Amino acid sequence: MAFAISTQEPSPLAGPGSPENPPSSTGIDPDEQEVLRGRVADRLGTGNIVLPLLPQVASQVLALTSQPTVDALQLSNLIHRDPALAGQVLRIANSPAYMPSMPIVSLQQAVARLGMQTVTEIVLAASLQSGTFKVPGYEGALKRLWRHGLASGLFAKEIARLLRSNVESAFLCGLLHAVGKPALLQVVADAQRDRHRERGTRGAVPDQALRELLSEFHTGVGLRIATSWALPQPVVNAIAFYASFERAQANRREAAVACLADLFAADFDEPQPTFEAEVRGQPVIGELNLYPEDVAQLLAKRPAVARTVESMTL
């Protein structure tokens, strides 16, 4: 499911299209887009992807933990605002370095079991490992990606609750189903930077071209992240199959929940007047056996989800 990505500043592209070589609907010269696409593919081929972490969250966690009255729930809620950071914290909390007796599956658990100070250290370590990451010109896009992930996680919880499925699992599946996109954003930006150097040009990749690149490559990147974070199998399958749940050999339901959550989150990103009618006709509605009144129940949850997303957005 495509969703809007806006760059923080207007993105004049190098080399406007000529009559012989007009810009495509993506706002970029088709040849140049193909070159960029090839560069992104090459970079992904080398395999070393660093997840983007928002350093502001780490700063806020530090600030929060310096307050004596802060409790574990507040800390975990803060980390929850950033799916990449949350995933990193869980991965590190479950690593041999901390030797948990049982897997730590929630941030609340991480805080309760490891203590606030340790979790704070984990957050800092996660930030340092990834560097103080920035994607100049793409801050808005990054923020929208995180918001989309958070909205997907929250919608997935509501869908799961309606289906009497475990909401904790659904939240992670929704939150991380497109986790490859933020990581890919840096790869695209780096590839574009290289092209600018070669051509003496400047500017960010236009929205539509960026959207296509993220859409094409994010699943593979997401799966690499899932492997490196040792994410649970239902989450891995949600990442792999949310856009084609009918192909899932296992965890088909989780993949379908992530798919529907993604659709609801896309409407949250860019509300469409026809969404209600269109979503009812989606194959995933039949897959999840949602009758008209069930869909109506989910639609009625949108304001509450929107409020939660807004309250958790940095």
Place this chain on the structure above:
Amino acid sequence: MTAGARRCDVLVIGSGPAGQKAAIQAVKAGRTVVLIEHERAVGGACVHRGTIPSKTLRESAAQATRLARDAATWGVSPRAGVEVSSLMARLDHVVSAHAHYMGRQIDRNGIERHHGRARFVSPDTIEMTTVAGERSLFTADVIMVATGSRPRNPPEIPIDHENVLDSDSILSMLYLPASLTVLGGGVIASEYASIFAALGVKVTMIDRADRPLKFMDGELVAKFVEAFQRAGGTYIGEQTIGGVTFDGVSKVLTTLSDGRVVASDKMLVALGRAANVDELNLGAAGLAPNARGLLAVDDHCRTANPRVYAVGDVVGPPSLAATAMEQGRRAARHALGLAEGASSETIPIGIYTIPEMASVGLSEDEARKRLGAALVGRARFDEVARGQISGITDGLLKLVADGTGKKLLGVHIVGEGATELVHVGQMALLGQMDVDTFVENIFNFPTLAEAYRVAALDLVQKR
């Protein structure tokens, strides 16, 4: 008949064990049958949310138990921190294969099946609404309600499917919790409590009764509780729940009526099941659920509306698939004026705890109440060679006979393999065989079935 309605002889609502058997019985009797299923696939909760998924998890737990028992021999130990999904790795395949098989069976028999929600619009007419919202009407001479049940959600317990789970949502947990409180003492509570205990979870089972599974033979249950406690489980009986809360960080806190507070990572609420009658618009059929939310039926599963029958979980306990199947078959035969056949007293009960429990016929108490006297023969599995070979030594088989010790009345078994082993006793009951049959005939050696002979010899000595 409502204008514009499709007509059939028998309309079955629900394709679980009860509905499926009713539909097949009716079509085999030469009637036209329409089957309406609310879910995408046939099979009901039994296939998709209950019996088959939980037994898949049980199989993994039983393997874990065997692995733990033989760990020293093989130099391995069960891995801590296992994903629940990995324990149920074969589930999607098993469910899909079973649903496919059932679907084919329904189609092969010429049953017309539809996917949609059904509701009465008159005593003989059903309106079906599809997922896409399309509506159609069906009218039938006989309407069989087999809509099943869902976990009961007591209003005072905050089931959030995250920390406080029901028997549906517990199967989609990501990881095994370190500790689990199970509310309830029935079949579902006992099965899950023993499964999670076998998987290394610290399980506390809480119920108002002094022991779980009150309807089962006390000796069998005592063996089950012993095994549960050996696996690290705790049973707290004769307690009601003062309150359940999540502490906001990581624990579910359960306050008991005696003031104790039990803390655990997760909770499973298994306090019975609620019949799926809400969407049926029963009033239009001249019916209403009883005080327990169930459809009241007579001995033939017929409701107060003579053309409407109800079978399976929707009529209440025992809520077992085998019983539901038999109810479906017998109800269809009665509705069509056919003989119902043998007594339902020979329907076995199988409980997939660790260890398994199974029962058929009269219990010791029932036999004494009905006949004034009863004799019982026992065989412990550690007295049987196969029990020693296979390491299944904590089992028990009980034969219940009349006061003379001749006539076999019931068979009750606890131990691995009990749900299979009970069928030997079931056949003996159906054939009205004497206890001596087990003494005079030879079973394969070494097998657990030998326990029948050992128990029969024990019984003969008491004559």
